[in-house]
Amino acid sequence: MEKKDSTSKKSDQELARQVKLQKLSQEGIDLFPHKINITHSVSEIISAYSSLSKEDFEEKKIRVIVPGRIISIRKMGRASFFHLSDSRGKLQAYLREDNVGKKNYQLFSLIDIGDIIALDGVLFKTKTGELTVLTESFKFLAKCLHPLPEKWHGLQDLELRYRKRHLDLIVNPEVVEVFRLRSAIIAYTRKFFDERGYIEVETPMMHPIPGGALARPFKTYHNALGMELYLRIAPELYLKRLVVGGLDKVYEINRNFRNEGISSEHNPEFTMLEFYEAYCDYNDMMDMTEELINYLSRTILGKEEITYGEHIISLQKPWKRIRFKEALSYYSGIAPGKFDDREGIIELASTLAPDKGPFSYGKALDVIFDKYVKPNLIQPTFVINPPKEVSPLAKASPENPDEAERFELIIAGMEIANAFSELTDPDEQRERFEQQAEERERGDEESHMIDTDYINALEYGLPPTGGEGIGIDRLVMVFANRKTIREVILFPLLRPKE
RNA sequence: GGGCCGUUAGCUCAGAGGGAGAGCACCGGCCUUUUAAGCCGGGUGUCGCUGGUUCGAGUCCAGCACGGCUCACCA
Structure with a gap:
């Protein structure tokens, strides 16, 4: 597909644009100027003036200097209509030869x-009532040397959309909205924690020992220190070292990197919010999670219900809480007593996921959970007290020492959060x-490595x-x-073309 | 990594052994309140790549590349 970049052969349409560029240059026009003073953006004009009447405009003569990308042109002899867009809206403009002069009208015909x-x-306002700029003069700000996708369907090809996200954003306004929503979620999350007295921190992205999760890492090398x-x-x-240091409430929003497969729910680099609060346990974390996500939904979407595919997800508090083992027997149909047969459970896991072995008992339970339970949990559900042996950083439950004081939050069949009373x-x-x-x-390559420096930090008292x-x-x-993670990450990882 | 599916014009897609099609976009002409503007004229292409079968391959077969869905692993 990637056959039309600047180094390869140009299409007829690209050549036509190149010719227009040359003609405009020969007229002494700077097609890539430095700076322009503007009075409004397209979306500012729409929000400020849409409600005014025809008569208001005739009376007030509102003058604007507005920039934008041309997304459609309707040429009618010696007059033209076209639409300018910014990332939030589009505004019609009208340009007549008798307003701009014959010469400028000819130059306008070289616009793409x-x-x-x-x-x-x-x-x-036109006679159909559309807010429009009656153009008196215009200035080129940048020439577009490639044709844009067509106006009805936009850009549909998923590969092209992800490889050329700039083009996706130009022609598919709903994509812009997804990333505005993403930005709002992160901004209000910061507000939520800041208002609770948390401080936001940044901790290293490069670790001598990868820890804090069970996953395969990316490896790199520092030349000067000669270390992996x-x-x-x-x-x-x-973050827990910081709590040892007395920062009682900390959070970080940043990228994690896991060297695992790519899927609709996995990108090798992904954004994680982590937060720690001293003098709390996992029950407090559940309450705070309900509050945070409910707050985000009310504030950003203005409601407590979200449509996800064919489901309506209710974020009204409180959310369901179910013990890991109860969820397992309920959704898998395996009798509760059978879970005491450790060998039998391991054998079952081996048939479900033959590649994944060798299995410990706890890991086998995890596999059965992912297979039978997770996809069924559409409404927000805290699955609490999973096996301790797959939770090496969590406190054991006092009532049942084989279980951890830990929960996973599942929404729409996806693991959204993971929390515990810290060990x-x-x-x-x-x-x-x-x-x-x-x-x-x-x-088991995903097992945790021993981090003695971290243990030493714990020895100071967490x-x-x-x-x-x-x-x-x-x-x-x-x-x-959105059903795939690639729709919410601006530049998801793709294999390079060619 | 496994299985299934896809890749045809700038874009969105049709074409399923007999020599390349449509809409939008583009090019030329007409048109001073249009808005999926309209009217007249023009197909602009290495049918993802490499081989094979065939008198003949966009079409059938194999391999490869990239992507999608799915399974597996992880959040």
Whole structure:
């Protein structure tokens, strides 16, 4: 598909645009000028003046200098209508030879759809009532050297949309809205935590030991120090060091990198919100999660219900809470007693996911959970107390030492959040790491590495702390009703063409 | 990584063994309140790439590339 870049052969339409560029240059016109003073944007004009009547415009003679990209042209002999757009709206303009002069009208005929120009003119309403700029003069701001996709369908080809996101944004206004929504979610999330006395921090993206999650890392190398580094898979261990240091409420919104497969729910780099609050446990985290997501929905969407595909998702508090093992037997149909048969469960997991082994008991339960439970949880659901052995950084549950004080929040069948009462005992943390190391030796590349520096930090005293990670991309998917993560990431990872 | 599907004009797509099509866009002409403007004229193409089958391949077969869905893993 990628056969028309600047180095390859040009299409007839690109050649035609090149010819127009040369003609305009020969007329002494600067097609890529430095600066222009404008009075309004397209969307400012629309919001400020749409409600005025024809008579208002005749009386007030509102003059504007407005820039925008030309997205349509209707030429009618010695007069033309066209639409200018910015990323939030489009505005019609009218240009007549008897207003701009014969010479300028000829120059205008060298304008293409896609060019960026500025108009100087007076607002009026046409006889069909459309707000329009009566153009008195115009100035080129940038020439567009490629034809734009057609006006009815926009750009549909997914590969092209992701590879040329700039073009996608020009011709598909609904795509712009998704990213405005994403921006609002992040902005209001910051507001939510800032108002609660949290401080936002930035911790390293390059880790000597990748930790805080169970995933395969990307590896890189620092020349001057002569050391291998890993792109972080989670900021968790650094954020908890900060709590040790007395920063009782911290959060970070930033990228994580996991060297795993790409799918509709996975991009190798993705945005994670992580927050930690001292003197809290996982129950407090559940309350705060309900509050945050409910707040985002009310504030940004103005409602507590979200349409997602064929589902209506209610974000009204409180949300369902179900124990991991209860969810397992309820949705898998496996009798609760059967879960005590550790060998049998491991065997079942091996048939469900043969590539994934070797299995520990806890990991086998995880596989069964992903297969039978997760897809059924559409309404927001906290799945609490998963097996301790797949939660090496979480406190054990006092009532049941095999379970962790941890939850996963599932919405629309996706894991949106993961949180726990943080494990604060350095000796127990060392033991958990050692157990993970054994699994690593048995061939599980995703097991946690031993991080003695982190254990040393814990030895200074981490107060009881609740911590949580929320996958921002997936949250945006739910809010924007998008079924693939590529629709909420501006530049998703693609294999290079050619 | 496995399975299934896709790749034809700038864009959106049709064409399923007999030599390349439509709409928009584009090019030429007409047109001073149009808006999916209209009217007249013009197809602008390495049918993803490489091989094979065939008298003949966009069409059938194989391999490759990229993408999509899905399974597996992770958030």
